[in-house]
Amino acid sequence: MKTKLIFLLLLTLLSLSTYGQVVIKGKVTDAETGDPIPFASVLLQGTSVGNSTDFEGNFLITSSSRADSLLVTYIGYLPQAKALESGNEHTINFQLRPSDIQLDAFVFVAGENPAYDIIRKAVDKKKQFDKRNLNAYETKNYTKIEIDIDHVSEAFTKRKAVQKVTAVLDSIKQLTNDEGEKILPVFFSETLSSFYFRNNPELKKEVVEKSKVTGVGITDGSTASQITGSAFQEYNFYKNWLNILEKEFVSPIADGWRGFYDYDLLDSIKIGEDSVYALQVYPLREQDLAFTGTIWINKETYALKQVDLTIPREANLNFIERIKIQQELTATEQGALIPSKTRVQVKIGQITPKTAGLLAKFYTSVDSISIGNPKPTSFFNQAVVLQPDFDSEGAEFWNQNRKDPLSTEELAVLQMVDTLNKIPVIRFYSEGLKFLATSYLPIGKFDLGPWPGFFNYNNVEGVRLGAGFRTNMKFSNKWALEGYAAYGFLDQRLKYHGGVTRILDRNRWTTVKISTQKEIDQVGLEMENLAGNSVFLAASRFGTLRKPFISTNHKLELRRELFKGFILSGGLKLNHFDPLYNFYHRDEVGSELKSEFNTTEAKIGVRYGRDETFIINDNERISLGPSRWPIFAVNYSQGFKWLKGEYNYSKMNLVISQKLNMGMLGISKYEAEAGKVFGEVPYPVLENHLGNETLFYTTAAFNTMNFNEFASDQYFSIRYRHFFEGFLLNKIPLIKKLKWRAVANANVLFGSVSEANKSHAPVMDPEGFPLQPFQGLDSNMPYLELGYGVENIFKFFRVDFFHRMTYLDDPDTKPFAVKVSAQIIF
Known part of the structure; x- marks a missing residue:
């Protein structure tokens, strides 16, 4: 009881x-x-x-x-x-609601700011917690990305095309922010992947197991799925500098923290089982590429527990109103920290009051962390790999396998994006934008283009019309066909190109290509050397052509990536040179003057980029560039007197390029090249240095040099560019508001031509009329040009001013040049 x-x-x-x-x-x-x-x-x-x-x-x-x-x-x-x-x-x-009010810094009358001791100890223990010190690790990741049109202006909604869209969407639950402004989703993706890391050398790889991509204008998710995983959403605050939108931001716990940040100790709280310090961080100078926000540091270990940091709009960023990074870190068995959850928000403002803004949201969660067991180097040949059935799963699979269920708003986003893709006017505009950006219009198994080749006009061809095509993945993922034909109404010549590529291995990218071509080219402005400078190439082929010739060639090209970053290439090229200007050269004996000539050339090359990242777009492999290490390229060519070749010669060149982070001073880039031609050949076979007589700026040329002005059979050049970001102009009040950024250039060229090769270029033609001789550089005097300029004018334009410092005696030289360019930079 x-x-x-x-x-x-x-x-x-x-x-x-x-x-x-x-x-x-x-x-x-x-x-x-x-x-x-x-x-x-x-x-x-x-x-x-x-x-x-x-x-x-x-x-x-x-x-x-x-x-x-x-x-x-x-x-x-x-x-x-x-x-x-x-x-x-x-x-x-x-x-x-976000607040524009910034907290004032505390002023300590006596003694040291107590936050400094905490930061100092956290920096001292960085090596202990940096995940890059792990021998190897693997994680299972879930990544979610959403992109919305935000800040939809009234003028924007009154456009006829936009009204057609909103009329269809009225039947769907409208998404708004808390202020009642409509948000129009245009992209949503989910990805399940396995991420691999190993050290010595530092290598990374992501295997996309499953992916679902829904976006306006996206018909094939294979390319998008390679960049929507976690590999491109990695933020490690234990690095001194974090690369975000191609800019280097200093970490709040960088080795040189005292030069960039101030701190306030806000509180001492408990998060889970850990007691932590909460510290507010903010830049010493608002224009610096630094963060503001809060970091939490473990009281016992001085390890980062979590961060909530923002890149404020005062930082000199284009279009960007805000970048916010939130991160939660988990300790591994060996003590190093790996982010378990990361959320990033990028808010892009309206370019003009009559347009709309963008809001991009990224979320990554990590589980199943495994330490050790490094994969072999060959495993990392391809940075991102898609499993064969990566896009085969439907809604039921994702409902069961995503770690966190989608919110009501995210479900509405999916429905809205699916609906947008079915609206004819949306499909018309999205396909049109892709056509302008890629130069090709997909039509079933074929892509029509490139559109810059549809129409041209110059003094040799007059009006030129052309059309071309290439096959895509719908045709085959092993065979790629391409070709075009063009006709000039003045010269009444047909030009053409045709090629067949066999993709032997998509993992260790291996291809064999056979092609044939008949085309008008220009000495020193050959199309194959300017493939990556489409605007400059197009500008140089309008109007007056410089030293034009008909090039008829047949090529066999092979390429294979032997291991991560190391690419071996080789091939054979038969070329016929038929000048359309008054050109003659002496034959091998040196007695007869000839106009045309043939070359047969075998080539082998190696290229190594230690941390260069590639993705596969359809049947092409695209480089996203290196992040830290230089890229080396060595090429050797041998000319033969067989298969119609007329000369024995050798050509060798070495190219080194690199991007250098200079901290608060900005970013530098350089390209250094050295080469030599062995043997006696006509000057079109020599290195004809690329000049620039167009209005447009290009990094590939000497911008105060005339076309075809100099040729060399041995040379060394370096092109150096520096981007000051906001270092200089941000200190000038008016310029600071305009967000202009200073740039600088220095281009140097050493070169010479042997007497034997000079003899191949006679000064008189067979009729006794004078010829235009080519000019070689003085081996004791370099060609030098210096430049300075401003980029980010009206957010898009750049103007460069160049001064030619040497070789000023020729009356045709221009000691000063102004070049313009357009670019989208952040």
């Missing part, structure tokens, strides 16, 4: 305790973007009871204390309070 009474008493007390307990749950989100706000403080007003939101913005408070209201605060946002109704269970959601 006594036992029963005790049990009843305990039960009664428990019931009374439960009855008096208040349970409050909810979610805190950004009022403008709708994204969750992690690490926000939630407090019962008038008490010390509260909690912090998790990475998804959720919170849960259980307390016997009661209050009239609930208060949410977070740095960078306006605080918000909501009343608590009567009852024991509450669900309250908050939408916080």
